[in-house]
Amino acid sequence: VFKLKTGGQGKGSLADSLLDHCSKQQPVLFGSRQTSLQQLVLKRALDILGPAWRLCDEPRDAWRRLLRLFSLGTPWDMEEAGETPQVYGLQLVAAGKMAFPEYQVTRAHAVFSSRLDLIRYETSRILETELIQATAEKKWDKAKQLFYDIEKLAKSTDALERQERDQQLAPFLRHFSMCGVYTRCRCLGVDVLQRLKEHRHAIKVLQDLLGQKLYCQSRRGHWWDRLALNLEVHLGKPNEALKVLHEALDDPTISPAARHALVTRANRLAVKMPKSVSSTLESLLKLEKWDALPHVEIEGQLAERMVPGRTNLFAARDGSTMEVISVEEVALRHYSMQGYPKGVHGEGSTFRALFGLLCWDVIYVSGVPDAFRSAYQALPLDLHSDCFFANREEHFLKAFKAISESTIQELEEKVAATYGAHCGKSSLVQWDWFSCTDIQEIVRCLGPTVLSRVCELLARQFRHRRSGLPDLLVWNPETNKAKAAEVKGPGDTLSPKQVVWLRELLALGVDCEVCRVTATSSKRLQKRKKNGADERECSEKMD
Known part of the structure; x- marks a missing residue:
């Protein structure tokens, strides 16, 4: 039995605690030989696991790639945590436990031009998963390094060639392009840079994202808002933030909710500006005023x-x-x-x-x-x-x-x-x-x-x-x-x-x-209960 401080942690944290415990403990003597805790833990784990097999990488990767290509746009688009949900999903369909609407399948365009193109998309998805996991675990230095690696790939010759091809695809098919994945990663990278207080770099990335019109256009409202925030709050440049807000509110692609967020930010900024500037600002940006919600x-x-x-x-x-x-x-x-x-x-x-x-x-x-x-x-x-x-x-x-x-x-x-x-x-x-x-x-x-x-x-x-x-x-x-x-x-x-x-x-x-x-x-509830008990006790004594 290993005595670990669990504190209600999840499986991943428990595994980390066990590994940390093994690395810090002294070896245990068995006769004249030393056996490390790592070896003991591994032996016990293998005893519990039983026979285990590892598939050869090449056929395994080919099979998984085939499944991924087959499952684009399905609920099993990407495997998670080493699992292969495509196979499980197909088993559910075969068993009659999962069904889909009736429709006509129409593949008008090839999403991937070659096997290499598919592999590049697959690699980009793996990097995206690693970046998401690093940010979820708040491993900011690791996330930053992943982001830098992705930045280099996004500016490579291969990526530029793919962008030219993506212009011929419908916007929703660009989601399955490696460049579309890189754009999502860069958007997430802005959050990483802001966490690390690298606001100038974050601004540069946001300006690059807003400068392209191929990928993730539904996120433009969020990018405008982050850019204005960084300029106003972190760089202390309210006038530049106002210019950004003006340009953002003229962007026809932003959603109603994004517009509301931008107008709210502009209203807050107007309050901080001199009166002559704020009145001009309200007229220039056509800031809306809303009644209070019931x-x-x-x-x-x-x-x-x-x-x-x-x-x-x-x-x-x-x-x-x-x-x-x-x-x-x-x-x-x-x-x-x-x-x-x-x-x-x-x-x-x-x-x-x-x-x-x-x-x-x-x-x-x-x-x-x-x-x-x-x-x-x-x-x-x-x-x-x-x-x-x-x-x-x-x-x-x-x-x-x-x-x-x-x-x-x-x-x-x-x-x-x-x-x-x-x-x-x-x-x-x-x-x-x-x-x-x-x-x-x-x-x-x-x-x-x-x-x-x-x-x-x-x-x-x-x-x-x-x-x-x-x-x-x-x-x-x-x-x-x-x-x-x-x-x-x-x-x-x-x-x-x-x-x-x-x-x-x-x-x-x-x-x-x-x-x-x-x-x-x-x-307060406990106090009420106690006061109620005291009152009953006093009443009983008086009786």
Whole structure:
């Protein structure tokens, strides 16, 4: 038995602790020979593991490369932690435990021009995985070195040649280019440089990213915001930051949420500037002013931290026992008492499910080149690109018109028919979250106009609109009333995406609000219990 200080660590941390323990301990004597702890640990591990085989690298790599090529755009696109999810996924399909929507596979363009091109993409994905892991583990020096290595590759002759070829590909297929992967890595590298306080280098990378128009264009709003932040806060150049914000707000590619974040930053900067400058700034940038969002405050009893890594857990009484619940569950119970007996903490999944069920035939329509390149796709490859709506515009416009002009009964029948025909298939809809009856009730409560507009917002900018939707949707099937709520616990703030969605829903006439849960501390609870016990004791003595 090895005595280690675990402290509830995960498997990786336990392995590191064991290796560290072995390296620090003195050898143990067995007769006249010394056996190190490392050898003992290895022997015990092999005894537990049993016979083990290591595949030859060459055939193993060829097989994995074949699977990766086959699974582009599927849920098993890249192996993780040494596993091969493609094989497991295919086994599930063969066993009838996983199914996909029906659609026409159309491979109009070759993503990779050669075997070498595929290998370069594979190598870039491996580097990306290592960089993500290094940042997740806060190994900043390692992450910096990986980033520098990737920077060199991104500026190599091979990368420049690939960029020329990528110009001929649809934007959503560039995701599978080594240069597209390098761009994602450079975006992550900005965070690494900022962590290491190398802000001038971070600014240079951001300017390079904004200077290209081929890859990751949906992230431009984030790049503009980071550039303005670095110039204003870290380099102390507010005037240059203003120029950046002006240019950013003229960028037609930024999302509504990114625009909100940029306007918020510009407003804060305007307050710090001289009055003559701030008034010119407001006129120049056309800064919007927003009304306050409706909100309600409720109180929850904060539980003692019982789950490692979890914050804002609350205590609630269930009969004679106390249970630990999330901040969203506190809000659900509040709304239940306010006349909304049914509700779901689905965040965006509720509205995405409605979009999927009402627009199923358009999402999986045939005739869009390269949208479906495999028989095992849950979603079209262009879903998260700006091409998604444009590639199906005529079909979508007809669908929105049909939804808005339908009766409630017709919409209920439509979602029921789609639900029955496709339930269980990997898609936008998380089937285990909602019953068909739930969906029909929600349709009845929201109505055709709201549903049509929500579907349109998601279709036009799915990548930007897929998140930020309210945490809760609660409803009353008897009164046909529904309410959407964004729940915030102690210390939580609204993100730009959440603000934008709340304003969109309010404009549509949806009853929605921010629900702020304030905490009563566990110490205060204990004090209340103690005071209650003291009062009972005094009462008994007086009796």
